[in-house]
Amino acid sequence: MKKVEAIIRPEKLDPVKLSLEEAGFYGMTVNDVRGRGRQRGIILQWRVGEYRIDLLSKLKIEVVVDDDDVDKVIDAICEAAVTGKKGDGKIFVMPVDEAVRIRTREIGKKAV
Amino acid sequence: MKKVEAIIRPEKLDPVKLSLEEAGFYGMTVNDVRGRGRQRGIILQWRVGEYRIDLLSKLKIEVVVDDDDVDKVIDAICEAAVTGKKGDGKIFVMPVDEAVRIRTREIGKKAV
Amino acid sequence: MKKVEAIIRPEKLDPVKLSLEEAGFYGMTVNDVRGRGRQRGIILQWRVGEYRIDLLSKLKIEVVVDDDDVDKVIDAICEAAVTGKKGDGKIFVMPVDEAVRIRTREIGKKAV
Amino acid sequence: MVIGLSMLLALASVHADEAVKINTGNTAWVLASAALVILMTPALGLFYGGMVRKKNVVSTITMSMVVLALISVQWVLIGYPLAFGKDIGGLIGSFSNIGFGLTDVGLRMIPHRISATADIPELAFIAFQGGFAIITPALIIAAFVERIKFSSFIVFILIWATIVYDPIAHWMWGGGWLQSFGAIDFAGGTVVHISSGVSALAIALVIGKRKGFGSTFMEPNNVPMTIVGAVLLWFGWFGFNAGSALAANGIAANAFVTTNTATAAAALTWMFISWYHRKPSGLGIASGAVAGLVAITPAAGFVTPLASIIIGVGAGFVCYYAILFREKKGIDESLDAWAVHGMGGTWGALATGIFASVGATGLLLGNVHQFEAQILAVSTSWTYAFVVTFILAKIIDRTMGLRVPEEDEDVGLDLAQHGEKAYS
Amino acid sequence: MVIGLSMLLALASVHADEAVKINTGNTAWVLASAALVILMTPALGLFYGGMVRKKNVVSTITMSMVVLALISVQWVLIGYPLAFGKDIGGLIGSFSNIGFGLTDVGLRMIPHRISATADIPELAFIAFQGGFAIITPALIIAAFVERIKFSSFIVFILIWATIVYDPIAHWMWGGGWLQSFGAIDFAGGTVVHISSGVSALAIALVIGKRKGFGSTFMEPNNVPMTIVGAVLLWFGWFGFNAGSALAANGIAANAFVTTNTATAAAALTWMFISWYHRKPSGLGIASGAVAGLVAITPAAGFVTPLASIIIGVGAGFVCYYAILFREKKGIDESLDAWAVHGMGGTWGALATGIFASVGATGLLLGNVHQFEAQILAVSTSWTYAFVVTFILAKIIDRTMGLRVPEEDEDVGLDLAQHGEKAYS
Amino acid sequence: MVIGLSMLLALASVHADEAVKINTGNTAWVLASAALVILMTPALGLFYGGMVRKKNVVSTITMSMVVLALISVQWVLIGYPLAFGKDIGGLIGSFSNIGFGLTDVGLRMIPHRISATADIPELAFIAFQGGFAIITPALIIAAFVERIKFSSFIVFILIWATIVYDPIAHWMWGGGWLQSFGAIDFAGGTVVHISSGVSALAIALVIGKRKGFGSTFMEPNNVPMTIVGAVLLWFGWFGFNAGSALAANGIAANAFVTTNTATAAAALTWMFISWYHRKPSGLGIASGAVAGLVAITPAAGFVTPLASIIIGVGAGFVCYYAILFREKKGIDESLDAWAVHGMGGTWGALATGIFASVGATGLLLGNVHQFEAQILAVSTSWTYAFVVTFILAKIIDRTMGLRVPEEDEDVGLDLAQHGEKAYS
Numbered sequence A, B, C: 001m002k003k004v005e006a007i008i009r010p011e012k013l014d015p016v017k018l019s020l021e022e023a024g025f026y027g028m029t030v031n032d033v034r035g036r037g038r039q040r041g042i043i044l045q046w047r048v049g050e051y052r053i054d055l056l057s058k059l060k061i062e063v064v065v066d067d068d069d070v071d072k073v074i075d076a077i078c079e080a081a082v083t084g085k086k087g088d089g090k091i092f093v094m095p096v097d098e099a100v101r102i103r104t105r106e107i108g109k110k111a112v
Numbered sequence D, E, F: 001m002v003i004g005l006s007m008l009l010a011l012a013s014v015h016a017d018e019a020v021k022i023n024t025g026n027t028a029w030v031l032a033s034a035a036l037v038i039l040m041t042p043a044l045g046l047f048y049g050g051m052v053r054k055k056n057v058v059s060t061i062t063m064s065m066v067v068l069a070l071i072s073v074q075w076v077l078i079g080y081p082l083a084f085g086k087d088i089g090g091l092i093g094s095f096s097n098i099g100f101g102l103t104d105v106g107l108r109m110i111p112h113r114i115s116a117t118a119d120i121p122e123l124a125f126i127a128f129q130g131g132f133a134i135i136t137p138a139l140i141i142a143a144f145v146e147r148i149k150f151s152s153f154i155v156f157i158l159i160w161a162t163i164v165y166d167p168i169a170h171w172m173w174g175g176g177w178l179q180s181f182g183a184i185d186f187a188g189g190t191v192v193h194i195s196s197g198v199s200a201l202a203i204a205l206v207i208g209k210r211k212g213f214g215s216t217f218m219e220p221n222n223v224p225m226t227i228v229g230a231v232l233l234w235f236g237w238f239g240f241n242a243g244s245a246l247a248a249n250g251i252a253a254n255a256f257v258t259t260n261t262a263t264a265a266a267a268l269t270w271m272f273i274s275w276y277h278r279k280p281s282g283l284g285i286a287s288g289a290v291a292g293l294v295a296i297t298p299a300a301g302f303v304t305p306l307a308s309i310i311i312g313v314g315a316g317f318v319c320y321y322a323i324l325f326r327e328k329k330g331i332d333e334s335l336d337a338w339a340v341h342g343m344g345g346t347w348g349a350l351a352t353g354i355f356a357s358v359g360a361t362g363l364l365l366g367n368v369h370q371f372e373a374q375i376l377a378v379s380t381s382w383t384y385a386f387v388v389t390f391i392l393a394k395i396i397d398r399t400m401g402l403r404v405p406e407e408d409e410d411v412g413l414d415l416a417q418h419g420e421k422a423y424s
């Protein structure tokens, strides 16, 4: 099993949710994070003048899926999250040794 | 070493903490997340009528432990976090290559 | 590729950012978490008397880098985040199977 | 030139006999009420600000501040003369005797044509009525939050205040034709609530729905903020309604009690309706309170406490189901100024014609004419506000564009238009 | 029938001589004070709302709003006559001359039996006293936050206001037996604070502790919200205390100054105690302020500024250690209405009997009877409030159940009872 | 001893003729204004609290509460006599006829030397002016947020109020030498805003920059909180300025209107400047409003509404660029009391000398002396406030230390000094 961890723009949550749903993936965990990378920050207003912040609001979406489904998930996320401008985000795929459903103690595939 | 990542109901934090402590695991990192899965959302009130949200408040608990302790941790969490209703959450176990204690630069087992 | 996941004191964010930048690592994702460990909580004031909380504010910093860079990242973080007192935090290194840049679909090294 | 300027900036006249005629108790109450009424506009900003998505909180609150700032200046320059200057043909007020920027007002007493007793300074009345002129356009913010272009918003508000609010205020309160016909409006059911609520509907139709409206629910970001807004509205409304007596007397006290009672009754009604359907919502109780405040506004000084309970209960029902109706029609008048202020104001204006028994008589006491006058006032203000606002919104939309680019709407107006985040 | 209804909804009588007798300055002050006092109940909601856990914020604030709505209606229908109607045997007021829903009040002046000068409209007094009748039951919310069943809460509040508050208010202020005996209570130390604080203790004993009380600490979720609540309470309290002079005169000004000074002294005292023990807590300073406001309430118009400092310092000590005592006893009277209002009110009521020197004399000026009267008032109101509330709470608990199911308590009342989240 | 104590705590004298002379309308307005002014200090706490980093929110708000508490007590004990007691050599007031703790004041009317009409109770004036004495030191909090040691803060505030504020208030309002010279200051441009703003600069220079200032930007943590603070300041300022007429009359109404208009004009000006540079910032609009409030303060009762627009626009420009200037100089006067209050107050005090036309005449009406008097008042208060504050701050720094340890600054003052977190 793999955990697909995607960092996306916050305003892309709804399209990504939809796109994943259409690809057959409903379960997910979402987290508010801040990130920096190529986008190199944005400029904000203060009461006078302006300032730059380099850590921008992003969302991290985690979807745990079967190894075979990883590419489908990546595709679904990329399609929905892309704007073409710097800051669209990254996807990281990581190994998961085991999954357990707390409610039933089912493990592996059946748990997610 | 493994990272045991459990997504639980927020109101189960106290019992899970206690249960882990009793099983001998004190260190942990906790994070507010939102998730969806079989539970399929809940209905909230608006000023009139109601609406459904599908991303529910959950807590993510991360405990990094020795490979041998993984099962004990899973048991401790499951026992304390289960209600039997959809939405109780999942546990994912993931490999950790290395652990470092920032304060002392100890690594491996000694670091956690 | 590896994900270096560091849990640090919140007030150490600026030094750690700087230190990583100087070591050549700009991209990162940051997250507000709460944690407990050897530090065993702190005492807060209530309107009368005091109380102890065991989950303290921490920051989790995630940096995905090439396998070769892991040590440099660890060094950079440790140097900047250490105070020598309990609660300085941990670093966990975890395997990443794949990385994708959403904007361009570049994968692997080029993506991060 | 300097002389000319200094003349303009100097007081026209200090009435030597001021001390003789002024009633300091009434003046104290009107000044306190003016402060309360002015507080209501930022309070409205909080009420609205808690109900939008987190990315539009600063934008929503800031819009209320901008209306406050804009109309405060517009009012002393031209708004007050247009609304309360000497009547021209029943339609509009004139600058004679007031002057641009209040240059002729000085410290004189309010004229008899506005207040029979004329025992408070005209400037106190100007301050008090300024609060009304400010909050009315601010109410319309409900219609276009989360998507309006800031510059177009400013232009809209300035013109709207001048060509919709000022005339309607004149018709009803400044000696205009509705007042002559006998229509009554104690504190602004028609002038304030119908005019703004109906205009909100009109501009909502022009600007169109928020992206995602209907498919995703736009979750309120901060329920306590909305409740605090409602609470400060409730507090300020005592000035709004009881201050409208322009005196600290029995009428003011009656308006105070009816305002509080109707508001309470409406909040409870809304709570029970929402409970009946599912759960008693805190947001609903706050909304019900506002509905009650709106509905009692035209009636406050004219009805008894017992009648105010009926008006409040009615307001709960009318506004609750008006929102449901609006939703069913798929119209994104986002924060329901039409349903709460337009419909609540309509119910209140008609109810005044039914229940009036203090200083006026309504249908229940056999005065059919009063009810007819109320219907006339309601229908005229509906029509005028809707038509003029619709045209104005269309013109601005065609010329400047009413709406931000889609990307800005996605990112949120806080970042896109103000370069700010509500919370770090 | 229609005639009957219309009669009921029409004004009974407009006193022709109103204009002659009214003092507009006093009326303005009482109206402004009424607005301030009504603001205090939602302010209390914020004060409490910041101290509960995040999952119960909407619930806590909403309860304050519901008390405001419920008692606003109860007061005009039956509460005011019971408290301030013509006395029946020293025990309760009657409906004669007021009527259900204030139908007989009209625009008349306040009767001489309530105010010697009788120069403000009775409705202004009704509005002002309504604020007291509202906040008193709201104070009890402290006892049962985070676990009470919403429907039972509504029933409890309605009955409590009617059988506990209204009678005690009558005894002390409405011409009842305590007043006849000579007990004095400037703005409600006994009537408001003892009655609610002691009742909070009683119902806390019945409803029982929150799940986890004693083992986990219930962390306050929003310290700034609590401070804002305290600030608005402080602000509103100027109306509460200085308004209780029912006139804008020297007594009112004295009450204003003593209120502010005692509050400040108590806030500082609390700060130094908490600093002495460990650190000067912001929550503590806010709590100290409220303790000072409570303690000076019965004394405000009767003591000098210097005496008010002593009262404030005493309040800081009494209430601080009363909370510690309550905690040691393991009682979950969660937000300390008993410690702050019950004990602070008791200290204030007795201190009034000691330090009174303005318009009354206390122990220090040799008037032993005053001190005895105060002890009588304190002990009677303690007993009556405790016993009646305990029985009432028990009855509701046995019939409807006072408490939510454990699962709802876990999830939080916001979601479980109101279907709402405070923040998105 | 007991007799002595009881004498001290008893009223010195109740003027039998009070009822004859009191103007209840004026008293009502001054009492209402006093409540409004006292609200401003916690409002300032919110205004400031939203602009610091999240780890210092409780600290910042709490400091405003502590100033409120400290000076409330200082004022009745010694501050009021020093500022408004019978003049000693033009420099300071005396305790004669007032007494420590106001023991000689009783319920008497305000003396003629302070108010010509003398028709309100002196205690009402004491309460009202107390609000000024409180907010002035609170303004200085801007200079040292996020790094001051709490105990040193308390000592600084207490001494500053006594040796800076009380004398300057006496010079200008209490019968001191500036007043004799003819300088005018309607509601505190010099006394309140210059004195605090310039002192903020002085102590900022002594305490030094926040760690990281210049390299990292100190992001405001809560923009809505700052806006709410600004709104409550705006609201309270009606009491501040219009209440300074000490009467509910035409002057008060004029001050009310000019206050609102100048504030609005300044908010718009700031908005357009920030828009011109980049984007119309919500924080900027709030800051502009405060700048306008400051600048109109000394002028409010002396100028016309039209002149108030000029003053407001000027305030927007002056304060906006003063902040930029301060930043360029690398001075960490963190929340800009100097730029907004010091410079805004200076502009207002001079503008009063230019535009005065109501009850006084300025430069534009040919009165050169008035302008000279204003320059004198401005330069004296600048010098006195700067020098005394600088020395005081140095002394405290050398003895107690002004600043927390670096580690505490890192962790934040909420945790380090108060043991609290703003939000759970």
Ligand SMILES: Nc1ncnc2c1ncn2[C@@H]1O[C@H](COP(=O)(O)OP(=O)(O)O)[C@@H](O)[C@H]1O
Binding pocket: A007, A034, A035, A036, A037, A038, A039, A040, A056, A058, A085, A086, A087, A088, A089, A090, C027, C028, C029, C030, C062, C063, C064, C065, C101, C102, C103, C112
């Ligand atoms: N090396 C990295 N490790 C962890 N997260 C990263 C890394 N690089 C970027 N990110 C995350 O991805 C987000 C988008 O990255 P960025 O480089 O700005 O955009 P893009 O990938 O489109 O060029 C960042 O805000 C950050 O949260």
Ligand SMILES: Nc1ncnc2c1ncn2[C@@H]1O[C@H](COP(=O)(O)OP(=O)(O)O)[C@@H](O)[C@H]1O
Binding pocket: A027, A028, A029, A030, A062, A063, A064, A065, A101, A102, A103, A112, B007, B034, B035, B036, B037, B038, B039, B040, B056, B058, B085, B086, B087, B088, B089, B090
């Ligand atoms: N495939 C998944 N990947 C990541 N997180 C998931 C996944 N499925 C569920 N979750 C997380 O687990 C939580 C509980 O899952 P859910 O399916 O609702 O309950 P249950 O496991 O009891 O059937 C979800 O709210 C979500 O946060």
Ligand SMILES: Nc1ncnc2c1ncn2[C@@H]1O[C@H](COP(=O)(O)OP(=O)(O)O)[C@@H](O)[C@H]1O
Binding pocket: B027, B028, B029, B030, B062, B063, B064, B065, B101, B102, B103, B112, C007, C034, C035, C036, C037, C038, C039, C040, C056, C058, C085, C086, C087, C088, C089, C090
């Ligand atoms: N076993 C663990 N699993 C996950 N996170 C941990 C673990 N132990 C500690 N942490 C995280 O590291 C933080 C610092 O750990 P702590 O033991 O207090 O300090 P130190 O490592 O300096 O002794 C904790 O607050 C927690 O967030």
